Amino acid sequence: MEAVTEWLKQLERLARLMSQRGVSLLEVRVNGAQVRLSRAPVEPAPHEEPMPPLFLAGYQNAAPPEPEETQSHWQPPGPIEVRSPMVGYCTLLPIEIGSRVERGQPIATVNVLGIPNEVPAPVTGTLIGWQVGNGEAVEYGQPIALIQPLTEEE
Secondary structure: OHHHHHHHHHHHHHHHHHHHHOOOEEEEEEOOEEEEEEOOOOOOOOOOOOOOOOOOOOOOOOOOOOOOOOOOOOOOOOOEEEEOOOOEEEEEOOOOOOOEEOOOOEEEEEEEOOEEEEEEOOOOEEEEEEOOOOOOEEOOOOEEEEEEEOOOOO
């Protein structure tokens, strides 16, 4: 019974988050169980990007696009935004700003219905800032952290 009560509390939190962020549909799958939360949109969004299905089993990080070569010499890229792979509550891992992180190293988790989903660093570099607070609600695609990739000399 306690598990059901906790499940309902998590659903209520997600419903509040949907209302705060203007999300009209959220589908969650956990261990074969599926829950679909929907509400009437308050106002139509001027531009909506399609949202990929939400999977709690893991997160596959897409490789960044290849940079176009417009000059004859290499220039280091700017900071890379690490984005939330799903809607939930973000827990920041204990990594100091200015610390080196390796590609694939978990830097945060996004918790959905009590299930933590790791958010890995997409590149090797230096953590230069957090974009959310620990325990803060995040939405799909919201920036979580900034990482400055290592240059060729490093």
